[in-house]
Amino acid sequence: MNRRQLLKIGVGLLFTTATMSLASRIATAGQEGMSNQTRKMEKLIMSDDEWREKLTPEQFYILREEGTERPFSSALNDEKRDGTYHCAACEQALFLSNMKFDSGTGWPSFFESIDGAFETKTDFKLIYPRKEYHCSRCGGHHGHIFKDGPPPTGKRWCNNGVALKFIPA
Ligand SMILES: [Zn+2]
Secondary structure (H helix, E strand, C coil), rough: EEEEEEEEHHHHHHHHHHHHHHHHHHHHHHHHHHHHHHHHCCCCCCCCCHHHCCCCCCHHHHHCCCCCCCCCCHHHHHHCCEEEEEECCCCCCEHHHHHEECCCCCCCCCCCCCCCCCEEECCCCCCCCEEEEEECCCEEEEEECCCCCCCCCCCCCEEHHHHHHEEEC
C-alpha cells in the first residue's frame, strides 16, 4: 500500500465518520421531537352530555359554560402543600404548588402556569376586556389572567377552585 492509497482510505474514513455523526445527530433530534410530542397529552373532545355525566353541575357550569365560582368558596384557597394542580375535567397538569401565591382575592391564584397547559382568548363579558384562559387539552374554562401579580411575571392567573384537582406530592 502506498502513501496515496493510504491517504484515500484516511479521507474516506473521515468522511464516513462525519456522515455518521451527522446522521446520529439528526436521529437524536428526531427522538427529542418525538418525546416532546408524547409528553403533550392528546386533545380530549367530548359532547356536552358526556361532560354532564363526568362533571358535577358546578364544574360543568364553570368549565363548560365559562362560569365563575363565588369568591372564598374553594378550599384550595388555603392549600399550601407541595404538589400539582390538574384540570378537574381532563387531568392535565396546569400549575405547580410553587407557582401559587396568596392574592387575597378569594380565588386560587398563580403567577405562572406549566408551559403549554393553557390557551387564551379575550372575553368582553364585563365592560373591560379580560384575558380568559382554557385548558389546552379539553378546552375547559379555568379563569382569567390579570396584570397585578407578583414578580417575576407580574401576572395573576385567577383560577376557579372547582375546575382544579390538587394532587399532593
Ligand atoms: Zn382540561
